[in-house]
Amino acid sequence: MKPHVAVRGRLAVAAQKAYYEDTAGEFDAWHLKTSDEHHSALLWIDFLFPPHMVASVLDVGAGTGRTVQFFRHRGRSVTGVEPSSAQIAQARKKGIPPGHIVQADGRALPFADGSFDAVCEFGVLHHVEQPQRVIAEMLRVARKAVFISDSNRFGQGHLISKLAKLALCNSGLWRVAELTLTRGKGYHFSERDGIFYSFSVYDHLEQVARAAEHVWLLPVTKGNGRLWCRPLLTHGHVLLCAFKKGFAPPLGMQMS
Numbered sequence: 001m002k003p004h005v006a007v008r009g010r011l012a013v014a015a016q017k018a019y020y021e022d023t024a025g026e027f028d029a030w031h032l033k034t035s036d037e038h039h040s041a042l043l044w045i046d047f048l049f050p051p052h053m054v055a056s057v058l059d060v061g062a063g064t065g066r067t068v069q070f071f072r073h074r075g076r077s078v079t080g081v082e083p084s085s086a087q088i089a090q091a092r093k094k095g096i097p098p099g100h101i102v103q104a105d106g107r108a109l110p111f112a113d114g115s116f117d118a119v120c121e122f123g124v125l126h127h128v129e130q131p132q133r134v135i136a137e138m139l140r141v142a143r144k145a146v147f148i149s150d151s152n153r154f155g156q157g158h159l160i161s162k163l164a165k166l167a168l169c170n171s172g173l174w175r176v177a178e179l180t181l182t183r184g185k186g187y188h189f190s191e192r193d194g195i196f197y198s199f200s201v202y203d204h205l206e207q208v209a210r211a212a213e214h215v216w217l218l219p220v221t222k223g224n225g226r227l228w229c230r231p232l233l234t235h236g237h238v239l240l241c242a243f244k245k246g247f248a249p250p251l252g253m254q255m256s
Contacts, residue, residue: 045239046071057119107133152237153236212242212244
């Protein structure tokens, strides 16, 4: 990695951490809705994979504890990992006991290989410059499955925009286009979301598939468009479910 790229990455990480520390008190009001895509993903996971299949869960980027709270109330053993101490403090205020959320970085999870039945993340990866590092750690720590609920740039915008993004990615020019669009930063910023990167779950499908026996892709938002291109070009948010060898659901549960 070039020195100036490494410096830019460290500055972005520091800025994002400071953002979450400063906005922790507003986080729930800004981001958590009972009808949003992450709640939909949680409901799908809970419905499709009952506790006898997935008893222990690690949530990477736990924030103020939404996922930890959700799975605790459904009788699962759940641990969260969150780098922001202010976010963890907000989780404590919501009644999540000490120790249920560990302060740590998703790029270096402080757990042994296969420590949890499943490892999940909800809207975290599009805030990370090198999400493949977090995904690698998630795959390492998961014994049975990995669940990724996150953005899909190819399902956002008008059809021409979607096809243009797909063409740029397939030609290897997307990174150049993003650097041009962001004037060399490589990331975007919004008051309600802090630093974020253009991201698609599909960017890392090959990485996940190498470590998994089966991979499902489930749309968790209302989409539009023709059935033949679902969910790649129709849904701006996707839930990826990856199962390690020997832990895929029974054949009768698999989707075509």
